[in-house]
Amino acid sequence: MVAATLKDVAELAGVSVKTVSNVVNGYAFVKPENRRRVEEALAATGYRPNVGARNLRRGRTGFLALVLPELSIPYFGELAGLVINAGHDQEWNVLIEQTLGTREGERATLGALGPHMVDGAIVSPEALHANDFEELSGGVPMVMLGEHAVDVPVDRVGIDNVRAAEVAVRHLVAIGRTRIAAIGQHPTRGTAALRLAGYRSALTEAGLPVREELIAPALNYHRRDGATAMADLLALPEPPDAVFCFNDLLAIGALRAAAERGVRVPGDVAIVGFDNNEESAYSLxxxxxxxxxxxxxxxxxxxxxxxxxxxxEGLAPQQVHVPFALEIRESTS
Amino acid sequence: MVAATLKDVAELAGVSVKTVSNVVNGYAFVKPENRRRVEEALAATGYRPNVGARNLRRGRTGFLALVLPELSIPYFGELAGLVINAGHDQEWNVLIEQTLGTREGERATLGALGPHMVDGAIVSPEALHANDFEELSGGVPMVMLGEHAVDVPVDRVGIDNVRAAEVAVRHLVAIGRTRIAAIGQHPTRGTAALRLAGYRSALTEAGLPVREELIAPALNYHRRDGATAMADLLALPEPPDAVFCFNDLLAIGALRAAAERGVRVPGDVAIVGFDNNEESAYSLxxxxxxxxxxxxxxxxxxxxxxxxxxxxEGLAPQQVHVPFALEIRESTS
Structure with missing residues (x-):
């Protein structure tokens, strides 16, 4: 098939080449009737704008990278869908790269990105060190998702994790729980440290002791890790009457471990998660x-x-806190 | 800013243009010291290798498109992660495009792809017509995921849906169920028609009547649609004693609708899903x-x-059937 040109489209639509160009380039202020005729002619001719050339003129590749641990983790699947939509609004197509949340995976992925490939990257790191960013970001603007202990001079977007953890634990205090456990302690995850800080401060604020035996580690943040940690907590001489899990997958695993032991939720143990994955509205x-x-x-x-x-260029690195809410459902009421 | 050239980079690094070229093109066998100096010079000059030109030499863009309904649907999140990994093994980065599963969304996405942007596309269609494919695939090799009624001359990969549905329903027959319902009838989804055909044939094979009132439609295949359909089935004068759901999300919704009505699973109603989402091993x-x-x-x-x-080019369109298994868990035993 010989490729149609702008001129072919203009002739078919009965408008000027300039009008076709305006429609193709997404400019406003094209008369609706002309826009309709151009769109019909575009469809009829199968015209394909040379996006490569257009992006070259703009000095853009037209691609964004979204760098995250794993798409099979529901939080990231849901977030990636929203980033793709938001990217389209800025005429960006979104490449997705998975790191498995390891420092090596994150270093390798960032190291492979370059300004020839993408205009920028949105990175959800779990294990990167501050100097990794400086070493590897060469030339590609980056935005970091989530709050992290590492202090790097890039834009960041996330919620206030300390405050969110406080809200979760205060809710458990408000429903009368006194032996409140936490699942998700982790040696390198930045958000784990922040959520743990919020957990501790909310307990202290309520006049409750922080019991180290009620703080359970999680090697990963998958469902099975939550089930393992919950089994350990329920085997304590004095098991908890509530658990704050650092993500929903841990909480789903905790729900199952409780059910397998005949422990009622919320009767015996109330459970709060973090992330609001779609599945969490349907769990039992x-x-x-x-x-x-x-x-x-x-x-x-x-x-x-x-x-x-x-x-x-003069813009200082931004830190954007977006809102969060506590969704109260059956596991605490 | 005037664009830096390979020569500028080579001069700054004190190496030959050939060495810079080797680093930029990712060839091995560059001395570590030279690689370091080139990388520093690349960063300092802001040189952008013309990957477009490199891939042009190879006749590739280096990108694949994965076109699917929604990443927030766990099946597609899990599958997308696996496609990204498989793509990397062939030196492809993967762009992901979401169609919402509508014909308009699918047409718009395929129409926007072109050989300037991607080397090929993996498409998981839900509503496309055969002539949409012919009209829109211009120049981009495509592989279709899933089985569909539409007969298009492209490669396809999927499981044998009729046989898989038969296996699911035979299992419900084998545990003694006789009023077996189906959730997921849909006017345009190709896989829905195939799964329904397998459901019907397994019932007939077992000498059970096909009762039309036990075949529940689902407008979408989300959890809420499963809950709605299950509520309708449970309100029948003679409710079913088993339900075969056309995906796991429908089944998760059905589990909740049963629990909310005090209907025991599997005691009163056994439930089988389809997809084996990770969450399905943890539901209760x-x-x-x-x-x-x-x-x-x-x-x-x-x-x-x-x-x-x-x-x-001479290769005839392939149809690849991959294996499937029935995972037997608590909802039927």
Missing amino acids: PSLTTIAPDKRAIARAAVDLLRRRVSGE | PSLTTIAPDKRAIARAAVDLLRRRVSGE
């Missing part, structure tokens, strides 16, 4: 959880990248 | 389900594309 019992505004995270990240890519 | 009760070999789907799709892209 449904899960009370911290719900970050994922759509706001996706939009803020893409918007910050747009500002960086369009060359707002 | 855990879900018996058809488990397609998703890794095999991802690998076969990427491998077929590689053959098309490398120009095996």
Whole structure:
């Protein structure tokens, strides 16, 4: 098939080449009737705009990278869908790269990105060190998702994790629980440290002791890790009457471990999660959880990248906190 | 800013243009010291290798598109992760596009792809017509995921849906159920028609009547649609004693609708799903389900594309059936 040209489309539509160009390039101020005729002619001719050439003129590749641990983790699947949509609004197509959440995986992925490939990257790191960022970000504007202990001079978007953890634990205190456990302690995850700090401060604020035996580690944040940690907590001489899990997958695993032992939720143990994965509204019992505004995270990240890519060089690194809410469901009521 | 050239980089690094070229093109056998100096010079000059030109030499863009309904649907999140991994093995980065499963979304996405952007596309269609494919695939090799009624001359990868549905329903017959319902009838989804055909044939084979009132439609295949359909089935004068759901999300919704009405699973109603999402091993009760070999789907799709892209033009369209298994869990035992 011989490729149709702008001129072919213009002739078929009965408009000027300039009008076709305006429609193809997405400019506003094209008369609706002309836009309709051009769109019909575009469809009829199968015209394909040379996006490569257009991006070259703009100095863009037209691609964004989204770097995350694993798409099979529901939080990241849901977030990635929202980033793709937000990217499209800025005429970006989104490449997705998976790191498995290891420092080696994160280093290898960032090291392979370059300005020839993408205009920018949205990175959800779990194990990167501050100097990894400086070493590897060469030339590609980056926005980091989530709060992390590492202090790097890049834009960041996330919720206030300390405050969110406090809200979760205060809710467990408010329903009368006194032996409140935490699942998700982790040696290198930045958000684990922040959620643990919020857990401790909310207990202290309520006049409850922080019992180290009630703080359970999780090697990963998958469902099976939550089940293992919950089994350990329920085997204690004095088991907890509530558990704050650092993500929903841990909480789903904890629900199952409780059910397998005949422990009633919330009767014997109340459970709160974190992330508000779609499945958490349907689990039995449904899960009370911290719900970050994922759509706001996706939009803020893409918007910050747009500002960086369009060359707002003087802009200091931004830290954007998006809203969150506590979704109260059956697992605590 | 004037663009830096390979020569600028070579001068700054104090190495030959050939060495810079070797680093930029990712060839091995560059002395570590030279690699370091080139990388520093690349960063200092902001040099952008013309990957477009490199891939042009190879006749590739280096990108694959994965076109699917929604990443927030766990089946697609899990599958996308596997396609990204399989793509990397062939030096492809994977762009992900979401269609929401509508014909308009699928047409718009395929129409926007072109050989300037991607080397090929892996498409999981839900509503496309055969002539949409012919009209829109212009120049981009495509592999279709799943079985569909539409007869299009492209490679396809999926499981044998009729047989998988028969296996699911035979299992319900084998545990003694006689009023077996189906959730997921749909006017345009190709796999729905195939799964329904398998449901009907397994019932007939077992000497059980096909009762039309036990075949429940689902407008979408989300959890809420399963809950709605199950509520309708349980309100029948003679409710079913088993339900075969056309995906796991429908089954998760059905589990909740049963629990909310005090209907025991599997005591009163046994439930089988389809897809083997990770969450289905942790639901309460855990879900018996058809488990397609998703890794095999991802690998076969990427491998077929590689053959098309490398120009095996004479190859007739392939249809690859990958294995599946019935995972028997608590919801039927």
